[in-house]
Amino acid sequence: MKPQEFVDVDPRTLRLPWSRRDGADPIKLTRQIGQRGTSTQGMPPPFVYRATDGELVLSDGVTRATRVAKLLPGTRIRVEVIGDLGVPGATMPTVGDRLP
Numbered sequence: 001m002k003p004q005e006f007v008d009v010d011p012r013t014l015r016l017p018w019s020r021r022d023g024a025d026p027i028k029l030t031r032q033i034g035q036r037g038t039s040t041q042g043m044p045p046p047f048v049y050r051a052t053d054g055e056l057v058l059s060d061g062v063t064r065a066t067r068v069a070k071l072l073p074g075t076r077i078r079v080e081v082i083g084d085l086g087v088p089g090a091t092m093p094t095v096g097d098r099l100p
Helices: 026-036 062-071
Strands: 005-009 047-050 056-060 077-084
Touching: 026 062, 056 062, 056 077, 062 077
Parallel strands: 047 077
Antiparallel strands: 005 077, 047 056
16 A cells, blocks of 8 residues: 655646636635635645656545635645555646636
8 A cells, every 4th residue: 555645735726627627616616715714723634646847636535626726825735645546647627717
């Protein structure tokens, strides 16, 4: 079993998965901003995959990453690398590309 790997990153640089290439769901983002605001305390780390080119691609946590990128620019978040992708991630849009 692989040991857990955690990395601190700027959420704006995280790549969006193709299934969420338009970014966070606006309704869910609004609800999360209303509930959590700028707090990152107690926020579970988003899950990411490492692409063949080293880019980190979100698997779970698009809304959390978007909230922090929008409300706390420049703040780094801890993500958990859960595996590797067999494709490059550079062609996928970033959270920063899709900020509302």
